[in-house]
Amino acid sequence: MSVETTPALDVIHLSVNFENGSGELQALEDVTFRVWPQEFVCLLGPSGSGKSTLLRVLAGLVPPTQGEIRFAGGRTPRIGYVFQQANLMPWRTVLENIMLPLELQGVPPDEARRQAQAWVERVGLNGFESAWPRDLSGGMAQRVAIARALIHDPDLLLLDEPFGALDALTRERMGAELLALWQAQRKTVLMVTHSISEALLLADRVLVFTPRPGQVSLDMPVPLPRPRSEELRYTMEFIHLARQLRQAIG
């Protein structure tokens, strides 16, 4: 874990209720946890346990009903958000999609373009700079989304099941690529996933959520050594941790 003493993120007694047609729906109930700078935390749990809602609250898309969220330095962090679907702008090319956050920050177009080009190479999309999103495969589109989420050097990277819509093999490869990117960039990351092995391969810590209303039922550090590789899946330690998580999910 990190040596720094101030947490990047403090979630304190957070509850979130939604209005729906037939009354109130409680998505999250009294959730408390902290995340340290440069930590990679996975949120694991069954569908409808409020994990995505938690990310949306952190991104400022949904207001908390009760409790509060404190960010390091007391200011709203710069956020990189990756959605389940790549969520690209279909009228922008790959390069233009990646440079969007810089444009919104007022970075001059030439400079934005130059940085986007560097990210195109980093996520392995050389030659696709001027391709339209409709011509990309699911994995390629999600690579664009990841580059877009990282280009403006966010304080916090939020990943909402980023590989959920991909086939198993692509998913595995994207996980490895994300791991390499994270090792190079060392962002604070919160990632929602349904996959136990994905969580164990990527995370420093896994938070397990209960079914609705979501509560943290287990906060488990992942003591596996880094750098990690796919091979780790077949070690006894990995299998042991996976069983613990599986039991916690219930």
Add this chain to the structure above:
Amino acid sequence: MATLAKPFPWMKMFRPRWLAQGVWTLFSLLLAVGVWEGIVRLTHLPPFILPSPGQVGRRLGLAIADGSLARHTLATLQEVGIGLLLGVVLATFLGYLLARSPVLERLIGPYLVASQAIPTVAIAPLLVIWFGPGMLSKVLICALIVFFPVLVNTVVGVRAVPRDLRALMHTLHATRWQTLRYLEIPAALPLFLGGLRIGATLSVIGAVVGELVGSNRGLGFLINVGRGQYDTALVFVATFTLMTLALALYGLVMLAERRFLRWQGSPRDFH
């Protein structure tokens, strides 16, 4: 099999698609004129009922030579241009507000739908009575007829902006203006241009209806003159000019679509 692949080597002549298309259009036009000429010769109709293509051609030459065609076309074009601009600007502005404000939509939405039940053609005389036989009444009729299709398409277009992209802009702390510029305008553009395409052709109809009801210039006025003098060839000349005008406007919007909606990859792009 190799020989079967190219059964007509002479087809190569038509390889550039636009050339082949142009040749076919020309052929189709010639055919239509031929049929027209045939009908005139077979039926021996008097020229004030159905003039021959040659007579219409000569009348066209005359109208060009004495400058009347240019003058009246310009008048109509002015009305169409200003009316279209006015209608599109108002419809886009109001459409955006309606799409973004449910309160406003409940408040004035029903009136807008009801207003659509008024046949513009029928209230054209009213507008001429109120605003005189000059250009203003034509511009207003034009704007009125263009307004609704553009409004509806703008509303639908702005509503169709994907929720997740709105969320993305929010996570990036985009300002309202940035959301408009980077998200809403490009996302609504396909439907907006679709509305504009309909509006462009309608605007020509609007101007002509206004001119037919009461005016002293424009192509609609020219039609009235031709009718009054049994100069049917002139009616044909004015009508064909109007068609050309409407088609040109339609073509302009199509060009804009091709320029701005490349990312959609229309079926026309198949090679």
